[in-house]
Amino acid sequence: xxxxxxxxxxxxxxxxxxxxxxxxxxxxxxxxxxxxxxxxxxxxxxxxxxxxxxxxxxxxxxxxxxxxxxxxxxxxxxxxxxxxxxxxxxxxxxxxxxxxxxxxxxxxxxxxxxxxxxxxxxxxxxxxxxxxxxxxxxxxxxxxxxxxxxxxxxxxxxxxxxxxxxxxxxxxxxxxxxxxxxxxxxxxxxxxxxxxxxxxxxxxxxxxxxxxxxxxxxxxxxxxxxxxxxxxxxxxxxxxxxxxxxxxxxxxxxxxxxxxxxxxxxxxxxxxxxxxxxxxxxxxxxxxxxxxxxxxxxxxxxxxxxxxxxxxxxxxxxxxxxxxxxxxxxxxxxxxxxxxxxxxxxxxxxxxxxxxxxxxxxxxxxxx
Amino acid sequence: xxxxxxxxxxxxxxxxxxxxxxxxxxxxxxxxxxxxxxxxxxxxxxxxxxxxxxxxxxxxxxxxxxxxxxxxxxxxxxxxxxxxxxxxxxxxxxxxxxxxxxxxxxxxxxxxxxxxxxxxxxxxxxxxxxxxxxxxxxxxxxxxxxxxxxxxxxxxxxxxxxxxxxxxxxxxxxxxxxxxxxxxxxxxxxxxxxxxxxxxxxxxxxxxxxxxxxxxxxxxxxxxxxxxxxxxxxxxxxxxxxxxx
Ligand SMILES: Nc1ncnc2c1ncn2[C@@H]1O[C@H](COP(=O)(O)OP(=O)(O)OP(=O)(O)O)[C@@H](O)[C@H]1O
Ligand SMILES: [Mg+2]
Numbered sequence: 001x002x003x004x005x006x007x008x009x010x011x012x013x014x015x016x017x018x019x020x021x022x023x024x025x026x027x028x029x030x031x032x033x034x035x036x037x038x039x040x041x042x043x044x045x046x047x048x049x050x051x052x053x054x055x056x057x058x059x060x061x062x063x064x065x066x067x068x069x070x071x072x073x074x075x076x077x078x079x080x081x082x083x084x085x086x087x088x089x090x091x092x093x094x095x096x097x098x099x100x101x102x103x104x105x106x107x108x109x110x111x112x113x114x115x116x117x118x119x120x121x122x123x124x125x126x127x128x129x130x131x132x133x134x135x136x137x138x139x140x141x142x143x144x145x146x147x148x149x150x151x152x153x154x155x156x157x158x159x160x161x162x163x164x165x166x167x168x169x170x171x172x173x174x175x176x177x178x179x180x181x182x183x184x185x186x187x188x189x190x191x192x193x194x195x196x197x198x199x200x201x202x203x204x205x206x207x208x209x210x211x212x213x214x215x216x217x218x219x220x221x222x223x224x225x226x227x228x229x230x231x232x233x234x235x236x237x238x239x240x241x242x243x244x245x246x247x248x249x250x251x252x253x254x255x256x257x258x259x260x261x262x263x264x265x266x267x268x269x270x271x272x273x274x275x276x277x278x279x280x281x282x283x284x285x286x287x288x289x290x291x292x293x294x295x296x297x298x299x300x301x302x303x304x305x306x307x308x309x310x311x312x313x314x315x316x317x318x319x320x321x322x323x324x325x326x327x328x329x330x331x332x333x334x335x336x337x338x339x340x341x342x343x344x345x346x347x348x349x350x351x352x353x354x355x356x357x358x359x360x361x362x363x364x365x366x367x368x
Numbered sequence: 369x370x371x372x373x374x375x376x377x378x379x380x381x382x383x384x385x386x387x388x389x390x391x392x393x394x395x396x397x398x399x400x401x402x403x404x405x406x407x408x409x410x411x412x413x414x415x416x417x418x419x420x421x422x423x424x425x426x427x428x429x430x431x432x433x434x435x436x437x438x439x440x441x442x443x444x445x446x447x448x449x450x451x452x453x454x455x456x457x458x459x460x461x462x463x464x465x466x467x468x469x470x471x472x473x474x475x476x477x478x479x480x481x482x483x484x485x486x487x488x489x490x491x492x493x494x495x496x497x498x499x500x501x502x503x504x505x506x507x508x509x510x511x512x513x514x515x516x517x518x519x520x521x522x523x524x525x526x527x528x529x530x531x532x533x534x535x536x537x538x539x540x541x542x543x544x545x546x547x548x549x550x551x552x553x554x555x556x557x558x559x560x561x562x563x564x565x566x567x568x569x570x571x572x573x574x575x576x577x578x579x580x581x582x583x584x585x586x587x588x589x590x591x592x593x594x595x596x597x598x599x600x601x602x603x604x605x606x607x608x609x610x611x612x613x
Contacts, residue, residue, distance in 0.1 A: 227482040229467055233460045240458045243419060244531060245446035245477045254479045 004220055008347065012303045013213055020209040024202045039198040043273040046205040048313050050270040053212050055293045055309035056302055057262035060219045062291070063300030064228060065255045066235030067152075070287045071160030072263050074167050075135035077281035079264025081171075082134055084184035084277040085118060086127030087195075091188050104186070105179045115177045124191055131268035132261045139260030140253060147249035147256075152238075161284050168282035183278025190272050201273070208269045212306065215262050219302050222258065231255055292331060296338050298345030307346055370433050372397040372565055373535060378417060378427030380589075387413045388424065389589035397534075400561035402576045402597075403569045405586035406609060411569040412455055414586070415537045419452050420445040447477065451533030455540045455569075457520040461513035465504050465523060468512050469495050472527035494530075501556075502526035517544035525556070535565045542575045554578035573597075585609070 005013070023045065029036040054076055061067040093100035097107040102114060120126040142163065146156055174180035193200040222228050233241045234248050242248055271277045280286075289312075297308020312334065319327045342349055371394040380388040388410045395401050403411055416422035418429055420442045429437040437445055446452075460468050470487065473494060499505045502522040507515065512523060521541055528536055538557065542550040554575055557566050561581070570576055576583060576597055583600050585593040587609050593600045600606050 222483070225483050226470070226485040226487075227479055229463060229471055230482055232462060233471055236460050236462055237458050239421070239442070240454070240460070241471075242442035243421075243446050243452045243454075244472055244527070245443050247443045247477065250479050 004217070004224060008301070008303045009216065009220060012306065013216070016209055016213060020206055023205060027198065027202060039201060042198070042201040042205050043275075044317075046201070046208045046273040047270060048310055049205070049208040049212050050266045050273070051293070051309040051313050052306040053208070053215050053266035053269070054263050054290055055297065055305040056212070056215050056219055057259045057266065058290050059294045059297075059299060059302055059305035060222065060262070061255050061259040062294060063302070063305070064223050064235065065231040065252060067252060067256055068157045068291070069160045069256070069259070070157045070284070070291065071162075071164040072260070072290050073284075073286035074160075074164035074282055075139060075260040075263035076267035076270070076286075077164075077167070077171075077277065077279075078135045078138065079131040079267030080271040080277040080281060081178060081184065081267075082121075082127050082131035082264070083268040084187075084271045085121040085178075086124055087187035087190060087272060088179075088184050089118075089122045090190065091186065094188055095186070103179075103184075105174075105182065105184075106177070109174055117177065128268065132264050135264030135267075136257050136261040139257045143253040143256040144249075147252040150249075161287065164282050164287050165284050168279055168284070171279035171282060179278070181279065183276060183280075184271075185276040185278070187272065187275055195272060195275065204269065204273050208273070211265055211269055215265070216302055216306065218258075219262070222255070223302070227251065227254075289331070292335050292338075294345075296334060296342075296345050298347030301345070301347045304345050304347030311346065371395060371430075372399075372432055373418070373567075374428075374430040374433065375414070375418070376428045376430065378414075378429065379425045380413060380417060380422060381425060386589050388417065391427070391586075391590050393584060393591060395535075395565060395567060397565055398562050399565050400558060400579060400581040401565075401567045402579050402581055402583045403567060403586055404571070404573075404576060404583060405592070409586040410589040411586055412539055413589075415452060415539055415567075415569070418445070418537060419450060443477070446531070446533075449532075449534035450537065451528045451531045451535070452537045453524050453528050453539055453541060455543075457517065457524050457544075459512040459515070459520050459523050459527070461511065463512055464509050465512055465515070466495055466499065466508045468523055469498050469526055469530050472530035474530065474532040498526050498530055501529070518546065518549050521545060521553075522549075525553070529560070533564065535567070536560065538566065538568045540570055541568065542570055542572045547574075550575050551578055 023037060023042065026035050026037040027039055027042055031038070054072065058069060058072050061069055088103045091103065095104040097104055099107045102111065106114070121130070146159065151159065170176055171178055172181055178184065187195055189195055190200065193203070223231070230241065230246055230251055234251055238248055293309040293312050294305045295308070296312060297306065298304025315330065316327055319330055338345060373395045375391055375393040378388055378391045379386070391410070391414065403414070405411055413422060417424050418437060420437060420440050424438055431437050431448060435448065460471065463471070470491070473491065475481070475485070499508055502525060504519065504523060504526065507519070512520065515523060521544060525538070525541060528538070541553050545553060550572060557568060558579060560566055568579065583595065583597050584591055585600050585606050592609060593603050593606050
């Protein structure tokens, strides 16, 4: 059927590759040099790439299967917590209370034993697997019930939003054992490498770029496969797909789970770079913002979703630094502009312009 | 005689309105059967019940005298070999014409089967042959959204054929077709019957005449008359039902 790497994917991956090579080089340059990138900016850029992964994850299930999840922030946060737990364990006796067996917040709460669900997180591979498995399992179980009962459309969006809100409230509670309000922070190192060392920052940045590329290619491979065509078929004419013998709920659960695991991966890469994970990541507004990224970049394009995330987050950083009061208005305005004038997002606009230029000599416009 | 499809005393009400009322109907393997009846007679609802979309309040729908279809969902019924064309033509608009056919082709329907599916020469040949049969070869790579109403009808019929079902339920295939296309559709369905069982719902009497098959008249959710078109259309009660509305 269709090609795995088409023009836009090729261009994006090439650009990503160049950035991934140039940024580490620029960061080692002399501070006086005009193109030098200060080391503290690297985790910031890595964070942006994590958001891009998150956007690709949402686009896979929203753009292609029509599942508008308003709870992807939850999967992201769960992946982040899994790695955060490992980073907590790696602090060891270097915490404020110098307790070799318990993280600081547990000592503070007067606990004298590690809760069972923290077992295994000392070991990095276990935490890494959990960062994918926990969001995946939650999405699988949640999706299994929702899609089997044929919950879809707005109702599905609402219950995914409720899911992330419920987790927000749960993680705020100290008794949950995830650091409550403050979350997990004060990380020192990962796999023995100091998190504040420039080389670790570069490594994490490069790793995130690779993860973004991998997620794009995996998502693309799914969408160009016959299964991907079935997903689009479900999106466009669900009952027709059922009467052809496809079990729509299985396809929906599959893509929802894969997408949640990608979101978990994004969260797992995010936490070591920003140095903290707290319940605020479960905030419903976070999940809604992901939808704006995807809509702005171009729903159902994968690459567009990644671009949308990068553009919005860059604008957000700039605005919050220079006009902190304006950001929410800007986000709202952006959303309105997209809905009214750019139904296919940035990528749709670019494609349209290119198409128009190519078609300029022709007399008739192709039907919309 | 053992029927391939046997509806036995099926009931279904919607908010107290009896859409299907003690419907009993039997169709043999390889039959071509036309189902006619005024608007709201329950023709589409009957198909909904057979295909697992609507659960009846009572009665049985037996497949090969053994499986009760009323206990299965849409996908399970489809996988038994029962295909359906909707009254309102329904194709996958954002897929190309050929991809519509490809998705319909008889093949394993599981997620992992389709995820790792590779199309081969035999499959492509089958797609080509089907496109030829429904005369859409020239629109092969066109998005289905760009087809005319009649072309969508043909595409959906092609998708139905691609599934290679044992029983085809065809709801108003001729709507939106030209007279010539209508006659071609009748010929196509006649040629399919024999190897497969075909049940056609249609209002167009010229089309039904061209099918030249046994006709069942549905009225208020049950069978009013059955026989040749000439036989049923000569009956007073049938004439009254059609003229009385
Ligand atoms: N899901 C539903 N909910 C409520 N009423 C329904 C439903 N499905 C069908 N009906 C009613 O059942 C009756 C039979 O409808 P059905 O669509 O089966 O008729 P039909 O014979 O196919 O008519 P037409 O020739 O117009 O297609 C109609 O009065 C319809 O309004
Ligand atoms: Mg009908």
